[in-house]
Amino acid sequence: xxNNSTMLRSTVTDDGxxxxxxxxxxxxxxxxxxxxxxxxASPINPSDLGMLLAGAKPESLSSHGDALVGQLGGGAxxxxxxxxxxxxxxxxxxxGIVVAAGASGAAQALMGKxxxxxxxxMYATHSRVSTAMCVEMPESVTAEQAASCFVNPLTxxxxxxxxxxxxxxxxxxxxxxxxxxQMLQRICLDDGIALVNIVRREEQAELLRSQGxxxxxxxxxxxxxxxxxxxxxxxxxxxxxxxxxxxxQVDTILGCMEAAASRGAGFSRYGxxxxxxxxxxxxxxxxxxxLTRTYGMSWGVGGWLLTPFLGRIGLEGIVRLRERxxxxxxxxxxxxxxxxxxxxxxxxxxxxxxxxxxxxxxKRLVTPGKHA
Ligand SMILES: NC(=O)c1ccc[n+]([C@@H]2O[C@H](COP(=O)([O-])OP(=O)(O)OC[C@H]3O[C@@H](n4cnc5c(N)ncnc54)[C@H](OP(=O)(O)O)[C@@H]3O)[C@@H](O)[C@H]2O)c1
Numbered sequence: 001x002x003n004n005s006t007m008l009r010s011t012v013t014d015d016g017x018x019x020x021x022x023x024x025x026x027x028x029x030x031x032x033x034x035x036x037x038x039x040x041a042s043p044i045n046p047s048d049l050g051m052l053l054a055g056a057k058p059e060s061l062s063s064h065g066d067a068l069v070g071q072l073g074g075g076a077x078x079x080x081x082x083x084x085x086x087x088x089x090x091x092x093x094x095x096g097i098v099v100a101a102g103a104s105g106a107a108q109a110l111m112g113k114x115x116x117x118x119x120x121x122m123y124a125t126h127s128r129v130s131t132a133m134c135v136e137m138p139e140s141v142t143a144e145q146a147a148s149c150f151v152n153p154l155t156x157x158x159x160x161x162x163x164x165x166x167x168x169x170x171x172x173x174x175x176x177x178x179x180x181x182q183m184l185q186r187i188c189l190d191d192g193i194a195l196v197n198i199v200r201r202e203e204q205a206e207l208l209r210s211q212g213x214x215x216x217x218x219x220x221x222x223x224x225x226x227x228x229x230x231x232x233x234x235x236x237x238x239x240x241x242x243x244x245x246x247x248x249q250v251d252t253i254l255g256c257m258e259a260a261a262s263r264g265a266g267f268s269r270y271g272x273x274x275x276x277x278x279x280x281x282x283x284x285x286x287x288x289x290x291l292t293r294t295y296g297m298s299w300g301v302g303g304w305l306l307t308p309f310l311g312r313i314g315l316e317g318i319v320r321l322r323e324r325x326x327x328x329x330x331x332x333x334x335x336x337x338x339x340x341x342x343x344x345x346x347x348x349x350x351x352x353x354x355x356x357x358x359x360x361x362x363k364r365l366v367t368p369g370k371h372a
Pocket of ligand 1: 045046047151152155175176177178179180181200201243244281282283284285304305306307358359360361362363
């Protein structure tokens with residue numbers, strides 16, 4: 001076995017270029033409570049793209065020697081100011097076999113096991129991971145099945161947990177045909193929670209209905225506003241998780257929630273006193289989020305991120321959610337991948353243009369053991 005590891009690095013330069021390269025370094029050593037994972041599989045999630053491509057437009061990606069380079073759009077250099085010139089690792093999560101372990105009992109217990117891991121450096125043949133960020137997988141679970149155990153499963157569960165913690169009883173989700181959206185639909189079916197799915201194409205509505213979704217609103221339909229208000233009135237959903245961020249959708253959801261809450265109630269100049277909440281948890285559209293504020297005064301719009309949510313529920317909550325994910329990783333929390341690609345293929349402009357745009361059913365899985 002070679003003593004070297006191949007690792008992907010992403011560097012943004014002050015002339016507005018992002019450069020992806022593969023470097024060779026000695027396999028990292030595990031600290032006392034760490035393990036070294038020989039990475040088998042790691043998804044390219046929308047949340048990885050910021051670190052990887054730093055906002056470079058897919059059409060600008062090209063080869064330069066052994067590197068993949070892309071041109072950053074206006075404002076992107078400033079947005080990346082804190083990382084200029086630094087060769088950053090990427091790949092939030094993945095799965096692999098523990099090939100070296102530190103001295104602690106927790107680390108030693110993982111030696112030789114397949115784990116799901118969260119390190120921020122999984123686009124590599126080897127990644128050093130804290131044992132707190134490793135979950136041992138049952139023997140029957142494959143590397144591909146174990147690759148997406150953290151980011152989407154815990155976020156989907158975080159949505160239903162947040163709904164309960166904040167006193168809501170049903171929820172709305174946008175870009176709902178995503179991998180995460182399909183997971184959320186399965187959680188809601190299992191847990192008896194009413195979920196209003198918003199999608200942007202009829203095929204996506206069909207996909208969710210074929211998986212048992214009762215409430216699906218197709219944003220491209222002329223009747224979408226009425227359809228959403230009817231679904232909100234029927235389900236009582238007063239909290240929404242929005243993956244898109246930019247455009248009119250947040251404002252429209254709040255308007256429809258207000259219309260649903262006011263149905264049958266007499267006129268009030270201050271609007272309903274039902275609290276309506278939208279959390280923006282993704283940035284699929286980077287344009288501004290206009291708010292017309294035509295829905296009374298009981299509403300909120302905020303950001304939602306997995307890490308602070310995990311801090312909010314504490315260790316006991318995290319263990320409870322992780323145990324559910326591990327037990328249901330091949331069912332409720334299963335992810336779908338369109339293609340597996342090697343580290344070398346990540347630098348191929350044609351392949352990169354495919355993974356750079358998060359599209360329904362088109363997620364890529366990086367398999368560092370594979371060679372182009
Ligand atoms: N805040 C957090 O902690 C956190 C954690 C995990 C995930 N996330 C977010 O969760 C979302 C889903 O992740 P995923 O891995 O499940 O994604 P995915 O499987 O790659 O699916 C992406 C989905 O987004 C849709 N989409 C893309 N651009 C869109 C736009 N401008 N307007 C409407 N829909 C659009 C795509 O539909 P089309 O096929 O129509 O393009 C597709 O259905 C991402 O936004 C991600 O950043 C956030």
